[in-house]
Amino acid sequence: MAPLVQRSGDAVFANVxxxxxxxxxxxxxxxxxxxxxxxxEVEEVNKQLDQMGYNIGIRLIDEFLAKSNxxxxxxxxxxxxxxxxxxxxxxxxxxxxxxxxxADGASCSxxxxxNPLVDFVELPDTCQGLYYCNILSGVIRGALExxxxxxxxNWVRDMLRGDDAYELRxxxxxxVPEEYPxxxxx
Amino acid sequence: MIGVGKVKQYTNVLDKPLSKxxxxxxxxxxxxxxxxxxxxxxTQVDNIAELERRxxxxxxxxxxxxxxxxCHRDKGNRRETRLLGIxxxxxxxxxxxLFGKVADSLEKGTEHEDEYMISEKELLVNRxxxxxxxxxxxxxxxxxxxxxxxxxxxxxxxxxxxAHFVPMEGQQRPRTTILIKFAEEDGxxxxxxxxxxxxxxxxxxxxxxxxxxxxxxxxxxRVVLFSARTNGLSAARMRERDLHIMC
Numbered sequence: 028m029a030p031l032v033q034r035s036g037d038a039v040f041a042n043v044x045x046x047x048x049x050x051x052x053x054x055x056x057x058x059x060x061x062x063x064x065x066x067x068e069v070e071e072v073n074k075q076l077d078q079m080g081y082n083i084g085i086r087l088i089d090e091f092l093a094k095s096n097x098x099x100x101x102x103x104x105x106x107x108x109x110x111x112x113x114x115x116x117x118x119x120x121x122x123x124x125x126x127x128x129x130a131d132g133a134s135c136s137x138x139x140x141x142n143p144l145v146d147f148v149e150l151p152d153t154c155q156g157l158y159y160c161n162i163l164s165g166v167i168r169g170a171l172e173x174x175x176x177x178x179x180x181n182w183v184r185d186m187l188r189g190d191d192a193y194e195l196r197x198x199x200x201x202x203v204p205e206e207y208p209x210x211x212x213x
Numbered sequence: 214m215i216g217v218g219k220v221k222q223y224t225n226v227l228d229k230p231l232s233k234x235x236x237x238x239x240x241x242x243x244x245x246x247x248x249x250x251x252x253x254x255x256t257q258v259d260n261i262a263e264l265e266r267r268x269x270x271x272x273x274x275x276x277x278x279x280x281x282x283x284c285h286r287d288k289g290n291r292r293e294t295r296l297l298g299i300x301x302x303x304x305x306x307x308x309x310x311l312f313g314k315v316a317d318s319l320e321k322g323t324e325h326e327d328e329y330m331i332s333e334k335e336l337l338v339n340r341x342x343x344x345x346x347x348x349x350x351x352x353x354x355x356x357x358x359x360x361x362x363x364x365x366x367x368x369x370x371x372x373x374x375x376a377h378f379v380p381m382e383g384q385q386r387p388r389t390t391i392l393i394k395f396a397e398e399d400g401x402x403x404x405x406x407x408x409x410x411x412x413x414x415x416x417x418x419x420x421x422x423x424x425x426x427x428x429x430x431x432x433x434x435r436v437v438l439f440s441a442r443t444n445g446l447s448a449a450r451m452r453e454r455d456l457h458i459m460c
Contacts, residue, residue: 045237046337050311051246053278057271058250065257079253083245090241118242143238147278149226162246 032097032108036116039095043117048143055144059159069156076158080165081172088170091117103199104128106176107135110167110197119143127196136183137167139193150187158182164195175203231286234310244341251342251353261351269359269374276363279307292368294409296395299368303361304331311360312337317388327395331361332379336389352376354389361391371396 058079062072095113100106111123121143127136144160158164164180171178177200184194254267283306284292293299304319308331322328336354344351354376362374372395378387 040239044240046240046243046313047234047311048236048238049234049279049282050275051238051243053275054243054246054250054271056278057274058246058253060274061250061253061267061271075253079249082252083249087241087245118239120236120238143236146232147226147282 032112033116033122035095035097036113036122039113039117040120043094045120048120049146052143052146055162056148059157063154063157069154073156073158073161076161077165077168080162080167081169082165083162084166084169084171085173087118087166088173091170102132103176104132104135106171107137107197110170111137114170115139134196134198137195137197138184139195142186142193145187148187155188158185159187160185160193167195167197175205177201177203231282234282234286240337240340243337247338247353247356248341250356261348265351265355265375268353268355269362272356272359272361273363273366275356276360276365277367278363279311279360280364280367283307283310294369296370299365299370300329300393302368303364307360307364322392325394329393329395331391331393332388333391334388335386336376339389350378352378352389354391358391361393365393365395 059072059076062075063069066072066075091114095117097109097113100109107125111125115121115123115137119142121139121141123137123139125135126138128134142160144163148159150157150159161182164182168178168180179198179200181196181198182194183196184190184192186193250271251264251268254264254271258264258267283302284290287306287310293302300319303316305315308314308316316331316333318330318332320330320332322330336357338356339353342353344353358374358376362372365372365374372393374391374393377390377392379390380387
């Protein structure tokens with residue numbers, strides 16, 4: 028299962044239009060710099076980045092489903108694999124790995140070794156509480172919410188804070204059944 | 214702990230090896246990110262001019278860093294000192310690295326001495342953006358104008374840069390022009406260019422007078438001009454060898 032998903036991720040990435048990762052990195056840096064100047068509080072910036080990520084995620088999921096041709100995921104384990112291998116590859120050009128499943132399969136870690144958002148970045152002492160890549164947690168949360176999964180996404184490890192990789196903890200809170208926006212008898 | 218785990222730990226980001234610049238992300242990832250940048254700035258301003266200024270400021274930071282990165286990686290730490298040099302650097306190298314292709318055209322303005330224009334049929338940043346009618350002449354290319362201004366400013370050529378839509382006949386979408394207006398406090402830029410030329414010529418003149426002696430006085434005029442154009446001491450030395458043989 029896993030190698031097949033990985034190969035489809037590579038295939039999709041080869042088919043989408045691509046831009047230089049440095050433009051992406053530097054634009055993201057410009058965004059974070061603007062937020063820091065405007066909001067000044069590191070916690071506020073974290074929240075704003077998460078919100079921006081959420082806004083991106085709710086639209087990104089449409090493009091993901093349209094271009095990647097993945098079949099419907101049966102359980103959360105599959106969802107996590109698809110996000111890590113196809114989702115990340117398709118948009119960021121890097122794959123993540125899934126690990127640390129908890130007992131009931133509702134919570135896992137996505138581990139990123141390579142992250143195009145953080146090239147050339149170093150956190151100064153004044154911003155030590157900043158989750159620089161918090162936009163990613165918002166994207167995942169937003170994307171999963173549109174496909175009826177309410178999740179909570181947190182950072183466990185962050186290379187900019189001295190750890191050895193980026194680790195996101197994704198926890199499935201509940202599956203919301205799909206609601207039709209109109210009544211049947213109208 | 215440093216050095217534990219698969220990836221080598223670097224305490225300082227400056228110790229990390231510089232990437233080759235070949236890594237790619239999808240265009241849609243960039244488009245989403247840029248749209249969030251514009252949307253966030255829209256909430257922070259009251260009018261169009263302010264929005265353009267903020268986008269330009271965001272681009273300025275990108276431009277400064279792009280110049281540093283490219284000068285170090287692609288040009289071996291040499292910096293451009295001539296106006297046309299820096300303009301063609303922006304038009305070809307910067308555009309190629311950031312947008313994957315060189316800009317469509319680089320033109321000199323006809324009305325003013327210090328105005329130049331880089332044109333592009335459709336800026337990458339504007340691919341998925343449509344401007345509502347009530348926003349008038351607003352152009353998200355202000356971000357790219359900011360990038361260009363950042364590059365020029367940190368290279369020592371302060372300028373005002375703006376992005377404009379220019380409607381073209383027969384085309385549905387207007388092309389975008391980045392207008393660069395160089396700022397020179399005392400006089401114009403052409404004067405500075407002439408001074409640089411004169412300084413180069415004077416240097417070559419002194420070098421040759423010392424090396425070749427008065428016998429070659431009649432050749433000096435042509436030699437000096439040739440060396441000033443090639444702008445390299447090795448070329449001047451070659452010329453000197455030829456002249457010695459002739460003597």
